Amino acid sequence: MLRIIHCITSRIVRWARRKSPWVLHFNSGGCNGCDIEIVDTLTPRYDVERLGILKEASPRHADVLLCTGPVTRQSRDRLRRIYEQMPAPRWVVAIGSCSCSGGVFRDGYNVLGGIDQVLPVDVYVPGCPCRPEAIIEGLVLLLEMVE
Amino acid sequence: MNVELILESLRETFSTEPLEPQAVPIDETFVTLPPDCIHAAVQVLVERFDLRHLSAITGEDTGGEIVLLYHFWDGHGLTLRTSLPREDARITTLTDMIPGAVFYEREASEMLGVAFDGHPNPHTLLLPDDWAGEPPLRRQEERQ
Amino acid sequence: MNRITIPIGPQHPALKEPISFLLTVEGERIVESALRIGYVHRGLERIFQNRSYVQNVHVVERICGICSHAHTTAYCQGVEALLGLQIPPRALCLRTLLCELERIHSHLLWLGVLAEHVGFTTIFMYAWRDREIVLDIMEALSGGRVAHAVNVIGGVRIDVDQEQVCLTLARLDELERRIETLLGVIRHERTLQARTRAVGHLSIEQVRSHCVVGPVARASGMDVDLRRDAPYAAYDRLDFRVITAEEGDVWARTMVRVLETVESVGMCRQLLAELPDGPLAAPASRRVPPGQVVSRCEAPRGELVYYIRSDGGDRPARVKVRTPTLMTLATLSDQLRGVNTADVPTVLSGVDLCIACADR
Numbered sequence: 323m324l325r326i327i328h329c330i331t332s333r334i335v336r337w338a339r340r341k342s343p344w345v346l347h348f349n350s351g352g353c354n355g356c357d358i359e360i361v362d363t364l365t366p367r368y369d370v371e372r373l374g375i376l377k378e379a380s381p382r383h384a385d386v387l388l389c390t391g392p393v394t395r396q397s398r399d400r401l402r403r404i405y406e407q408m409p410a411p412r413w414v415v416a417i418g419s420c421s422c423s424g425g426v427f428r429d430g431y432n433v434l435g436g437i438d439q440v441l442p443v444d445v446y447v448p449g450c451p452c453r454p455e456a457i458i459e460g461l462v463l464l465l466e467m468v469e
Numbered sequence: 470m471n472v473e474l475i476l477e478s479l480r481e482t483f484s485t486e487p488l489e490p491q492a493v494p495i496d497e498t499f500v501t502l503p504p505d506c507i508h509a510a511v512q513v514l515v516e517r518f519d520l521r522h523l524s525a526i527t528g529e530d531t532g533g534e535i536v537l538l539y540h541f542w543d544g545h546g547l548t549l550r551t552s553l554p555r556e557d558a559r560i561t562t563l564t565d566m567i568p569g570a571v572f573y574e575r576e577a578s579e580m581l582g583v584a585f586d587g588h589p590n591p592h593t594l595l596l597p598d599d600w601a602g603e604p605p606l607r608r609q610e611e612r613q
Numbered sequence: 614m615n616r617i618t619i620p621i622g623p624q625h626p627a628l629k630e631p632i633s634f635l636l637t638v639e640g641e642r643i644v645e646s647a648l649r650i651g652y653v654h655r656g657l658e659r660i661f662q663n664r665s666y667v668q669n670v671h672v673v674e675r676i677c678g679i680c681s682h683a684h685t686t687a688y689c690q691g692v693e694a695l696l697g698l699q700i701p702p703r704a705l706c707l708r709t710l711l712c713e714l715e716r717i718h719s720h721l722l723w724l725g726v727l728a729e730h731v732g733f734t735t736i737f738m739y740a741w742r743d744r745e746i747v748l749d750i751m752e753a754l755s756g757g758r759v760a761h762a763v764n765v766i767g768g769v770r771i772d773v774d775q776e777q778v779c780l781t782l783a784r785l786d787e788l789e790r791r792i793e794t795l796l797g798v799i800r801h802e803r804t805l806q807a808r809t810r811a812v813g814h815l816s817i818e819q820v821r822s823h824c825v826v827g828p829v830a831r832a833s834g835m836d837v838d839l840r841r842d843a844p845y846a847a848y849d850r851l852d853f854r855v856i857t858a859e860e861g862d863v864w865a866r867t868m869v870r871v872l873e874t875v876e877s878v879g880m881c882r883q884l885l886a887e888l889p890d891g892p893l894a895a896p897a898s899r900r901v902p903p904g905q906v907v908s909r910c911e912a913p914r915g916e917l918v919y920y921i922r923s924d925g926g927d928r929p930a931r932v933k934v935r936t937p938t939l940m941t942l943a944t945l946s947d948q949l950r951g952v953n954t955a956d957v958p959t960v961l962s963g964v965d966l967c968i969a970c971a972d973r
Binding site for chain 2 (some may be wrong): 650651654656658659691694695842843905906907908909918920922930931933939940942943972973
């Protein structure tokens with residue numbers, strides 16, 4: 323009996339996670355190109371809210387961390403702290419070539435590289451900058467992984 | 470801005486300095502002065518010509534010396550050029566006359582290791598809190 | 614009353630980019646503020662020295678994603694001056710067209726961000742929806758919505774044919790109608806005015822002493838615009854007004870930017886109507902003769918200055934970039950003094966910060 327209840331509630335929780343991934347956006351050193359394309363996905367033409375995606379204000383309310391930009395030395399600890407504040411299960415999506423690998427800035431003296439130097443990345447969305455369509459595809463890929 | 474009038478005024482004030490005015494693209498005049506004359510020169514610009522718009526302070530480590538360029542603009546560009554020794558690069562701050570120089574001087578200070586005497590807030594601006602290396606824009610041996 | 618220090622950032626819903634503030638408040642009013650930037654410092658001035666002039670065009674475009682074309686314009690202009698090139702008039706006009714389209718996109722983006730921060734999400738959605746028209750035009754012309762890669766050393770990479778000109782003019786008409794609607798809403802919406810009037814005030818004296826540039830300076834009464842006062846590219850062919858205001862608050866900055874957008878639409882029409890024929894670029898050698906140049910351009914946020922020095926090779930000896938936001942950041946402590954904590958996002962949005970530009 324308990325097992326049946328647990329099974330049903332797990333399914334409901336998994337369904338809810340897939341249908342309402344709340345995202346937190348953090349720019350750890352990028353040029354803003356990808357950031358404005360992320361905010362663009364919230365606007366009427368792309369409207370990711372139809373996928374249940376809401377942009378959250380606090381890491382404690384978010385399921386997915388959307389990172390843009392390479393990791394700079396000053397941002398590294400803050401990025402890690404934000405990730406630690408997110409409740410599990412949590413996922414990280416690296417948006418843009420800079421957050422995948424450091425991009426054009428990879429040999430900068432203050433740049434540590436892509437987001438995977440600091441956090442475990444689940445989905446990489448390359449592009450310089452990424453188009454909103456690519457960002458949505460990355461998020462959908464993440465949702466399929468969540469299943 | 471009448472560049473000729475300004476040059477004349479600077480020649481009067483610094484009669485022993487050659488100034489070496491040079492026309493530089495795009496619509497800029499470069500004037501060279503020793504570091505201890507820069508504060509007085511900017512005073513001339515501010516008080517006699519009301520030229521207060523300091524666009525930027527560029528610093529460069531040319532290998533032999535640290536060159537500082539103070540770029541002013543008011544219709545045309547006027548740049549004051551000065552050279553500082555690499556070992557003890559110091560110059561008087563301009564923030565008493567041009568408060569807008571505060572961020573420019575902080576950046577030049579951390580990037581090139583120049584000390585701006587009298588700066589109200591000489592802390593790092595852009596470099597991270599845990600930066601332990603040399604000032605990044607100083608020439609390093611491994612770069613070709 | 615006790616003073617409390619509140620840290621804000623680098624991750625905060627009111628901030629689009631990483632920047633950190635320490636606000637000291639007494640009750641609801643801010644008494645002092647301190648600022649920490651450098652989270653986006655990528656050390657670009659050193660990176661430029663390790664790349665060739667041609668590679669640097671790609672890097673310079675990525676200093677900031679919002680004003681990318683302004684950066685490449687100032688950089689390419691500087692290198693072209695060092696090379697002593699005569700840029701063909703068609704290239705200059707196309708370069709200017711993208712500059713103005715970028716100004717429209719930047720100001721509409723800003724309007725949406727300001728509206729979101731004062732709680733007027735409708736205008737955020739409308740402004741960004743209307744901004745899609747500009748992004749579509751830029752994509753049709755160059756292939757990129759945000760990073761256009763239009764400028765090359767010597768001219769431009771793109772061309773427009775008559776059909777594209779007609780389509781673009783039609784879309785500009787549609788854009789102008791939408792901007793007029795936004796302007797009507799802004800002028801009549803009392804809550805927006807109540808949130809932005811007398812907030813974040815800067816006097817003309819403060820603007821002059823801090824060397825502030827751009828719409829923030831023009832909103833405080835400074836009548837300076839490099840497009841008119843030191844024309845570059847094709848601006849000497851264009852007829853346009855420089856918009857200024859006197860109040861010096863966030864409301865004045867809103868009006869200056871939205872009216873500048875209207876002027877920019879007119880300038881785009883003038884450019885498209887009179888595009889001269891001719892080549893798109895002058896041949897440019899990879900090695901730049903020794904020399905130095907100071908190149909200026911009026912980015913959406915104000916005067917953008919590039920100093921480039923060449924030693925005669927194919928890599929620059931020094932590239933210095935001074936972006937317009939840097940000076941406005943220095944005035945934030947003055948603007949925030951005496952402001953309510955609820956108005957902090959309004960003040961921060963009002964100056965149109967671009968931290969990626971300021972930090973480089």
